[in-house]
Amino acid sequence: MSLKYLPEHLQPALLALDLANKEAKHLRYSQTTLFALPIDLLWVQRLSDQPEMAEKVEAFVSRFGRLQDHIGEKLLPRMAALVGETSKTLLDTLAVAERLELLPSADAFIAARRLRNALVHEYMHDAQTFLDSLLAAQQACDMLFEVIENVQAEAVRLGLPQR
Amino acid sequence: MRLTQHQITCIKQTARAVLGDGARVILFGSRVDDAKKGGDIDLLFETDQLVSNRAATVGSIYVALIRQLGDRKIDILLKDSATPSAPVLEVAQQTGIQL
Numbered sequence: 001m002s003l004k005y006l007p008e009h010l011q012p013a014l015l016a017l018d019l020a021n022k023e024a025k026h027l028r029y030s031q032t033t034l035f036a037l038p039i040d041l042l043w044v045q046r047l048s049d050q051p052e053m054a055e056k057v058e059a060f061v062s063r064f065g066r067l068q069d070h071i072g073e074k075l076l077p078r079m080a081a082l083v084g085e086t087s088k089t090l091l092d093t094l095a096v097a098e099r100l101e102l103l104p105s106a107d108a109f110i111a112a113r114r115l116r117n118a119l120v121h122e123y124m125h126d127a128q129t130f131l132d133s134l135l136a137a138q139q140a141c142d143m144l145f146e147v148i149e150n151v152q153a154e155a156v157r158l159g160l161p162q163r
Numbered sequence: 164m165r166l167t168q169h170q171i172t173c174i175k176q177t178a179r180a181v182l183g184d185g186a187r188v189i190l191f192g193s194r195v196d197d198a199k200k201g202g203d204i205d206l207l208f209e210t211d212q213l214v215s216n217r218a219a220t221v222g223s224i225y226v227a228l229i230r231q232l233g234d235r236k237i238d239i240l241l242k243d244s245a246t247p248s249a250p251v252l253e254v255a256q257q258t259g260i261q262l
Contacts, residue, residue: 090234110229111222117238118218125249129241132218 004158005082013078017155020075020148023067030060031141039134044127057119057134064137065116067144072109076102079151082158102150104143112140164260165194166204171262173231174206181224182210191259192238203236207255214243 034056037043047054072090076097080087083100087093094106103109118133155162166174178186192205214220221241228237242252 091229107226107230110226114222114225114237114239115218118221125251126217126246128245129217129221132216136218136222 005160006084009078009082010160013075013082014155014160016070016075016078017148017151020067020070020151023063023070024145024148027060027063027067027141028145030056030063031138034060035138039131041127041131044131044134061116061119061137064119064141064144068109068112068116068140071144071147072113075151076147079154097147100154102154103147108140108143112137112143115140164190165197165199165202166190166262170204170232174228175262177224177227177231178208181220181227182208182214183212185212186210188262189255189259190262191255195258195260203238204232205238205240205255207240207242207252207259209242211244213245214241217241217243217246 037053043053047057072093077087077093079102080093080096080100085096085100087096091106094103094109097103098106115133115137118129119137174188178188187209189207189209190205191207193199193202194204208221208224221239224239224241225237228239229235240252240255246252
């Protein structure tokens with residue numbers, strides 16, 4: 001039986017998937033514990049005076065950003081390379097990933113990339129936008145988890161050795 | 164100001180498409196300075212209307228700009244009729260250039 005993938009790209013793809021799963025586990029923990037809190041406008045306005053909460057937000061934002069970078073810069077390009085698709089830029093990669101049905105929406109992925117900036121700076125001066133961004137990031141987490149599940153399913157479909 | 168005519172056109176069209184005809188855009192930060200090189204594109208989008216979900220709207224502007232200008236560092240502020248005043252907005256208005 002012939003291989004459905006390029007074996008020279010196997011190892012990097014498997015490593016990227018493994019790391020994505022580990023990072024996702026940490027992000028899921030931050031997502032679950034953060035959004036169990038009663039987050040509303042007042043909560044955001046009080047954030048400056050609650051260093052422990054602000055730190056929790058920072059952990060969430062940092063894990064969110066890290067997983068997103070990893071998916072965009074490593075996991076998706078390596079999965080694309082595995083099936084013989086080359087992509088030079090992030091936009092290329094996202095278009096390929098959308099076509100391979102690994103990514104539900106390239107636009108949603110791009111929009112989620114700027115949330116990190118919003119979440120680092122905005123609670124200092126615009127509580128409402130910060131709150132909107134935080135809630136958007138909660139949803140965007142689920143999109144990132146979905147990408148990893150899709151990649152996992154594709155790995156099974158391609159018959160990649162399971163780790 | 165260090166933006167090409169094409170970039171300016173894309174930015175203004177995006178402002179109109181997302182925020183409507185009355186929208187204004189100010190370029191601020193390092194791109195205002197002709198002597199510098201590279202750097203983020205810092206943009207303040209202003210409208211007199213009330214924007215219902217500012218985060219989602221900024222997201223739409225960002226996606227439209229990345230799609231047209233390529234993947235680059237673009238920082239977007241949005242000021243609508245309900246945005247509280249903030250030092251960063253005042254600096255952008257005072258030191259920036261309206262496109």
